[in-house]
Amino acid sequence: MSLGLLGNKIGMTQIFDESGCIIPVTILKIGPCIVTQVKTIITDGYNSIQIGYGAISSRSLTQSQLGHLQKSNIQPLKYLKEFHINHPEKFQVGQILNVESFVTGQLVDITGKSIGKGFSGLQKRHNFTRGPMTHGSKNHKAPGSIGMGTTPGRVLPGKKMAGQLGNKITNIKRLKILQINIEDNILVVKGSIPGKPGDLLTIVPSK
Numbered sequence: 001m002s003l004g005l006l007g008n009k010i011g012m013t014q015i016f017d018e019s020g021c022i023i024p025v026t027i028l029k030i031g032p033c034i035v036t037q038v039k040t041i042i043t044d045g046y047n048s049i050q051i052g053y054g055a056i057s058s059r060s061l062t063q064s065q066l067g068h069l070q071k072s073n074i075q076p077l078k079y080l081k082e083f084h085i086n087h088p089e090k091f092q093v094g095q096i097l098n099v100e101s102f103v104t105g106q107l108v109d110i111t112g113k114s115i116g117k118g119f120s121g122l123q124k125r126h127n128f129t130r131g132p133m134t135h136g137s138k139n140h141k142a143p144g145s146i147g148m149g150t151t152p153g154r155v156l157p158g159k160k161m162a163g164q165l166g167n168k169i170t171n172i173k174r175l176k177i178l179q180i181n182i183e184d185n186i187l188v189v190k191g192s193i194p195g196k197p198g199d200l201l202t203i204v205p206s207k
Contacts (some may be wrong), residue, residue, distance in 0.1 A: 003083045004204030005031050005097055006053035007187075009112065011197045015178070015188070025178060028110075028187040030102075030203060035095040036074055038088050048084045049091050052077030079200060099185050107174045107206040112194035116167030126160045170194040174206050 007030035014022050037050035056078040058066055069076060072093045102108065122128040122143050131139035143162070147155045155161075172193055179188035193201065 002205045002207075003049055003051075003085050003091075003097075003101070004081075004202055005033050005099075005101060006051065006079055006081055007031060007185075007201050007203060009193060009195050009197055009199050009201055010186075012192060023178070023190060024192065025188050025190055026193050028189060028193075028201060028203070030099050030185050030187050032096050032098040032185060034074055034077065035091050035093055035097065036069060036072060036077070036080060037082075038091055038093055039082075040088055046084065047086060047088045048082050049088055050080055050082045051097060052080050054078035081202065083204070099180055099182055099187055102177055102180060102187065102203075102205070104177055104180055106177045108177060108189070109171060109173045109204045109206050110175055110189070110193045111169060111171045111202040111204075112199055114166045114168055114170045114194040115196055117165040119163065120165035121162045122160065125162060125165045128160075 007028050010027040010029055012024065012026050014024050017023055031053065033051040033053045035049060036052040039046060039048045039050070041047055052069070052074065054077055056076050058076045060078070061069075061076050066076065074094060117124075121141055123130055123141060128143070130141055131137055133140060146159055146161065147153070172191070175193070176190045177187055178190050180186070181188075187203070195201065
């Protein structure tokens with residue numbers, strides 16, 4: 001895995017390309033992130049970099065979390081995330097990472113939590129076709145058969161049924177970076193990404 005960064009979703013808008021076509025884009029506030037720990041095969045058994053994001057009051061963290069950060073003289077941070085990389089020796093504890101890690105035209109994978117839509121039926125959750133709407137019909141939005149009466153005589157795991165829609169970790173791959181604002185740590189990415197404005201995101205260069 002490549003070293004990624006953490007950030008927040010600002011919102012969506014649209015821009016125009018040179019030919020006048022409208023391009024839907026999402027604006028992201030990325031970092032700055034701080035390297036909080038460097039792990040190597042010698043010290044920890046594997047290579048990785050841990051980064052932190054989002055300044056927070058020390059009262060909002062546990063003693064163990066504070067101790068971990070204070071050991072490296074790093075301010076209290078709300079989020080910590082680890083990335084497995086091949087050459088951790090290129091990074092140092094306390095190093096600042098920002099949008100300069102990316103370039104315009106680069107493809108990235110973005111992970112976030114999708115918007116929760118609550119308990120949803122089959123038509124909304126799985127795009128099922130509704131039943132007949134004629135007089136006397138009693139299966140307008142019923143699921144139909146969900147199993148067999150004989151052996152094994154139960155509902156098999158994974159059956160598409162009504163339930164919670166959204167509010168789960170979603171990964172969108174190979175989104176193109178269209179613009180970068182280094183001064184404000186802003187990325188403009190083509191297309192939509194998971195979550196609501198303000199939600200936490202992980203941005204990693206695509207393979």
